[in-house]
Amino acid sequence: MSNAVSALNGASFEGYVTVTDMGPAGMITLRGDLGSAAIKKAIGMAVPAPLKITSKGENSVAWMSPDELLALCPYEVADETAAKMTKALGKAHSLVANVSDARALIRLEGADVREVLAKLTPADVAAMQPGDLRRSRLAQIPAAFWLTDDETAYVICFRSVAKYTFDLLTTVAAPSSKLAPT
Amino acid sequence: MLLLRCPYCGVDCDETELSPGGEAHLKRFGPGSEDADFEGYLFQRENPKGVHFERWRHANGCGKWFHAARCTVTLEVFGTYSAQLTEPPQDIKDAITAKRPGWHWREFA
Numbered sequence: 001m002s003n004a005v006s007a008l009n010g011a012s013f014e015g016y017v018t019v020t021d022m023g024p025a026g027m028i029t030l031r032g033d034l035g036s037a038a039i040k041k042a043i044g045m046a047v048p049a050p051l052k053i054t055s056k057g058e059n060s061v062a063w064m065s066p067d068e069l070l071a072l073c074p075y076e077v078a079d080e081t082a083a084k085m086t087k088a089l090g091k092a093h094s095l096v097a098n099v100s101d102a103r104a105l106i107r108l109e110g111a112d113v114r115e116v117l118a119k120l121t122p123a124d125v126a127a128m129q130p131g132d133l134r135r136s137r138l139a140q141i142p143a144a145f146w147l148t149d150d151e152t153a154y155v156i157c158f159r160s161v162a163k164y165t166f167d168l169l170t171t172v173a174a175p176s177s178k179l180a181p182t
Numbered sequence: 183m184l185l186l187r188c189p190y191c192g193v194d195c196d197e198t199e200l201s202p203g204g205e206a207h208l209k210r211f212g213p214g215s216e217d218a219d220f221e222g223y224l225f226q227r228e229n230p231k232g233v234h235f236e237r238w239r240h241a242n243g244c245g246k247w248f249h250a251a252r253c254t255v256t257l258e259v260f261g262t263y264s265a266q267l268t269e270p271p272q273d274i275k276d277a278i279t280a281k282r283p284g285w286h287w288r289e290f291a
């Protein structure tokens with residue numbers, strides 16, 4: 001059995017915001033009719049409203065598009081969870097895919113997490129509240145990010161650009177790069 | 183800079199979050215069609231100074247295609263609407279008429 005590692009292998013950086021690779025994380029893409037009872041049954045919690053992420057225990061579900069959700073769970077149970085979801089969806093027109101190994105999950109911690117994100121994305125991060133999720137871009141790559149509280153944000157990007165994303169975040173979070181108060 | 187509201191997720195997208203998809207409401211002419219129709223489908227495009235209809239994709243976002251009505255002179259956006267429509271909905275036409283009385287674009291007015 002091979003030992004799964006994330007692209008960044010747990011790297012972390014202390015700037016005016018702390019940037020930490022979360023290691024292997026379970027991520028399952030679900031596509032289908034988000035208004036259906038089948039989807040609700042498959043995710044085991046309420047379907048998040050557009051541009052929101054909801055959590056229950058160590059699982060979360062993010063709204064990605066009008067017909068797509070992303071379920072987050074511990075890496076070890078992703079395959080099993082995806083199988084359960086597929087079963088719960090039965091004959092409903094849908095798709096379930098374990099995409100854990102195609103992604104990276106990075107955490108930002110500090111009072112200025114919004115500022116660090118705002119340096120890299122055109123999204124209105126200042127207006128984002130905990131529980132809001134945006135799919136946008138960070139510099140030149142697509143990424144999704146959300147706040148769990150006012151000092152903690154998470155970023156999801158493709159595994160192939162994990163190092164690029166980490167380098168971006170650590171550059172803009174460097175201690176000397178904090179913006180002057182306005 | 184262009185800001186368009188994606189009608190699918192409601193986000194006000196920056197131009198850099200979007201992919202342009204060219205002119206809107208093209209009617210496809212395929213095998214068996216008249217040469218002139220096929221040529222028009224492939225090559226003939228509007229290039230207006232004023233009201234224009236385009237397709238855009240919320241690429242760095244929800245990934246959906248949608249339509250936008252805007253002015254090429256002022257970059258004013260009259261509205262965005264579903265990609266599933268084959269012509270601009272009445273509320274979009276009304277919004278344009280309010281700002282650009284007498285406008286026309288292809289067969290729409």
Ligand SMILES: [Zn+2]
Nearest residue numbers: 188191240244
């Ligand atoms: Zn969108």
